[in-house]
Amino acid sequence: MPTQEEVRLVVPATPEFLRLARVTATGLASRLGFSYDDVEDLRLAIDELCFALIGSKGKEGTVSLRYAMPEGALEIEGAARFAGSAPGDPAPVLSELSKQILGALVDDYDVFVANGGEPSFRLRKARPEER
Amino acid sequence: MTFDAGQREELRRKFAQFAESRDPKLRDELIEAHLGLAEYLARRFSNRGEPLDDLVQVASVGLLKAVDRFDPERAVEFSTYATHTIVGELKRHFRDKGWAVRAPRRMQELYLRLGKIVSSLSQELGRSPTIPELAAEAQVSEEEVLEALEAGQAYRFASLDAPSPGDEDGDSMGSHLGQEDAGMVDAEHRAALSPLIAKLPPREQTILHLRFFDGLTQSEIASRLGISQMHVSRLLARSLAQLRAAAEE
Numbered sequence: 606m607p608t609q610e611e612v613r614l615v616v617p618a619t620p621e622f623l624r625l626a627r628v629t630a631t632g633l634a635s636r637l638g639f640s641y642d643d644v645e646d647l648r649l650a651i652d653e654l655c656f657a658l659i660g661s662k663g664k665e666g667t668v669s670l671r672y673a674m675p676e677g678a679l680e681i682e683g684a685a686r687f688a689g690s691a692p693g694d695p696a697p698v699l700s701e702l703s704k705q706i707l708g709a710l711v712d713d714y715d716v717f718v719a720n721g722g723e724p725s726f727r728l729r730k731a732r733p734e735e736r
Numbered sequence: 737m738t739f740d741a742g743q744r745e746e747l748r749r750k751f752a753q754f755a756e757s758r759d760p761k762l763r764d765e766l767i768e769a770h771l772g773l774a775e776y777l778a779r780r781f782s783n784r785g786e787p788l789d790d791l792v793q794v795a796s797v798g799l800l801k802a803v804d805r806f807d808p809e810r811a812v813e814f815s816t817y818a819t820h821t822i823v824g825e826l827k828r829h830f831r832d833k834g835w836a837v838r839a840p841r842r843m844q845e846l847y848l849r850l851g852k853i854v855s856s857l858s859q860e861l862g863r864s865p866t867i868p869e870l871a872a873e874a875q876v877s878e879e880e881v882l883e884a885l886e887a888g889q890a891y892r893f894a895s896l897d898a899p900s901p902g903d904e905d906g907d908s909m910g911s912h913l914g915q916e917d918a919g920m921v922d923a924e925h926r927a928a929l930s931p932l933i934a935k936l937p938p939r940e941q942t943i944l945h946l947r948f949f950d951g952l953t954q955s956e957i958a959s960r961l962g963i964s965q966m967h968v969s970r971l972l973a974r975s976l977a978q979l980r981a982a983a984e985e
Contacts (some may be wrong), residue, residue: 621914624758627886628886631885635881639867641854641864641867641870641965642864642954644954645885645965679797685741700930701930702930702933702983705948709949710949
């Protein structure tokens, strides 16, 4: 049976739990042979995107993260579910500065509203030799 | 800290007066009389990787709140009440910085050691080392390396007076500031993209620009500016957190 290399994590939507989102990501990045430079960039990128969903102080709710490793790259998707949020809530907005920052940190990223109405992001970072 | 019976009586009288008058001069006197308590409590948190001066500041804020909120009618000594408030303030301070209170000292030490290893290995290999390479050099597991880097997150937000991991011993971040800087770039360009960036200290603006606009890696920035890569990491993380907070205001 082929194993699908995928990790899922659900954390409260508050800053102190984003630590777990980062540790999981850096653990997988290390497994993929990312350099220290890349690991540190990944950490910054996750913060930038997660905080875009939950705001700098966090919200009541959860962030669900899905980590996948297709072909030596790390792909992360995050979706926030807040108490009292409803379908039709606006998509998370990235400032021009955030876009500039993320463009330098990862190979690809996006923020959007998922089908279920959750504010979401995805990012992709490949190993240097795959880029 | 202890007061004799006469001093205690005097303080009780002042608290009763202050409860009535809210006189700022009395308030100052009451605060000053208990600064020793704030410092004593700050000291008890000083083995957690934060400079004592910062902690005394935090404890003083707690003391201030305690003086303002203390109700002398209640059958509790001020020192008991204030201890509770000050310790609460100190704990909140650490909690706001992440999980620093729970980050074991061993991890903080490993973080500092890794700073030096990152520098030396990068030089030796001519590229940024991988996590397994760092683990092998430090003779710890990969998990411990990752945990230490994460524990360093709290340390990243520490005061400018804290030593910078991987830099020369005893060299503090403050001594790097204000130096003539080859990497300094046009401030107006940055300001155009975000007025928020312009509010950061010049060195942090430079690092931000080199990383996100010029596309240099963290290690390239470190060698260009002559500081450790962990220092660059730490400044970037802090700048981004500041920018996010400022953008929400």
